[in-house]
Amino acid sequence: MSKQVPTREKMTTIGEGGKRFWLYPARFHGLWLKRRQIVAAVLILVFFVMPWIKINGQQAILLDIAERKFAFFGLVVWPQDFPILWFFVAGTAILILFLTAQWGRIWCGWACPQTVFLEHVFRKIEIWIEGDAAQRRKLDRAPLSFDKFRKKALKYLIFIVISSHFANTVLCYFVGTDQVLEMTFQPPAQNWGWFTFMAFFNFMFFVDFAWFREQFCLIACPYGRFQSVLLDSDSMIVGYDHNRGEPRGKLRKNQTQDKGDCIDCFRCVAVCPTGIDIRQGLQMECVNCTACMDACDEMMEKVKKPKGLIRYTSIANLEGRIRRFLRPRVIIYAMLVLGFYSTGTYLMLYKRDLSIQFVRPPGQSFTISAETTVSNQFHAKATNKTDKSYTLIPEVGPEFQVVAAHNPWVIPPASTATNPVFVRKNRDAFHASGKEKVVVSFMDAETKKLVFDLEVTVMGPSK
Incomplete structure (x- = not known):
């Protein structure tokens, strides 16, 4: 558990032979922390209440x-609507590119569940029970004692309770709150599959926040490795102002003016949750959590120097250039996001919950019965995208008749159904071209209201 000096060449948390160096981020206070705490509280509340x-x-x-049912704020999506979801998925993927190009890793520092729960829930509990960084490091190095066992047991017990609540909430998103409440009062054997899912998620969540922690960001999450191609010199980052800070040095009395504002206190390193030194420049491990910003501002205030030595900035600003907010790539990203989301929203709002298609079976186009009636056979295929059933009666206009194998036709919820349908007309009244259009209407069996109609082509002998 020895401390390792941060370098750009290798991860601070991994030593020779893959040895894990445990991090003990120090406590700090500041304006950006307060803002992130408010955002985190809202996100956590939304997650558990939604x-x-x-x-x-x-x-x-x-x-x-x-x-195979997906609900989003009153809109229900079934597998048949997946082509519509593609527009939202594509739009979200491009939205990530847009946000990263414009505001850097703001997602990682402010809204990622890994950061939100680790920094604003689990880390707070750990500090409350075990103390600040020095106390936690001392406790881990100390031999097993009753006090150490008591603190560790209490911490992990609370972690398990939170992880269990988190796993149950995740299950609610995939099963539904009503079913989760019902399963809660049933033996696990009756819902063995979902119980295993919840137990596995509970275990993974506990391991992640009790042990794996920042390694998820550094090793498992690919987003940090993408930033080298997603960011440009005008993207917003958390950066250290070299021009103002260098040459750094310890604060001493009668200090000459050739020193920069950085007093080399290493406070920014002490509070970093991934163990990096932000003064070494933009690094993959930086999640833009603003902890170093608050810590540095706190020290600048103590030594009576201007705040903002470490701040939200861009490479362009640090190099003395003006940051361009509107750039070709940002404009293109924004237009694509707007286009994909608008198309998906339009299709979602105007999609039909019930669709019926008439498919003519292979073979003869029509048949003539008793030399007087022309019959056209169709396979009616209905897709019900709602959670209620439909009971329909087919009707056609004058001079035509419709005969269905299932009449009334019951279409179960969230399913498809087929029904052989014959459309008939007297041969003598048939159009001379041998082809006519007819509207088949499907009426609700109880209310007699129109539910669905479509136009089909019927074939017959030409004159």
């Missing part, structure tokens, strides 16, 4: 993979 909110009778967000 499954209990219902809109139009549906859970606000539901990703029911087993039932």
Whole structure:
């Protein structure tokens, strides 16, 4: 557990032979921390409350993979609507490019669940029980004692409780709150699959925040490695002002003016959750959490120097150039995001919850019965994208008849159904061209209201 000096050439948390160096980020205070705490509190509240909110009778967000049902703020999406979801997925992917190009890794520092839960929940509990960085380091190095066992046991017990609540909440997003409440009072054997899922997620969540921690950002998450191609010189970053800070040196009485503002206190390194030295420039390990900004501002205030030695800036600003907010890549990203989201929203709002298609079976186009009636056979295929069933009766205009194998036709919720349908017309009244259009209407069996209609072509003998 010895301390390792941060360098750009290798990760601070990994030593020779892959040995893990445990980090003990120090406590700090500051304006940016307060802002992040407010954002984190809102995000955590939304995460835990959202499954209990219902809109139009549906859970606000539901990703029911087993039932192939996905609900988003009152809109229900079925597998048949996946082509519509493609526009939102593509738009979100490009949105990540847009946000990164414009505001850097703001997601990592402010909204990523890994950062939010680690820094604003688990780390706070750990500090409350075990103390600040020096106390936590001393406790870990100390031999096993009753006091050490008591603190560690209490910490891990609270971690397990939070992890369990988190796992149950995740399950609510995939199963639904009603079913989770029902399963809570049932033996695990009755819902063995979901119980295993929850137990696995509980275990992974606990291991991540109790042990793996910053290694997830440094090793498992690919986003940091993408930043070298996603960022440019005008992207916003957390940066150290070399021109103002260098040459750095310890603060002494009668200090000459040739020293920079950086007093080399290493406070920015002490508070960094990934163990880097921000003064070494932009690094993959930096998650833009602003901890070094608050720590540096606190020290600058103590030594009566201007704040902002470490601040939100850009490479262009640090090099003395003006940061360009609007750039070709940013404009293109914004237009693509707007286009994909607008198209997906339009298709989602105007999609039909019930669709019916008439498909003519292979073979003869029509048949003539008793030399008087022309019959056209179709396979009617209905797709019901709602959670309610439809009971329909087919009707056609004058001079035509419709005969269906299932009449009334019951279409179960969230499913497809087929029904052989014959459209008939007297041969003598048939159009001379041998081809006519007819509208087939499907009426609700109870209310007699029109539910769906479509135009089909019927074939017959030409005159």
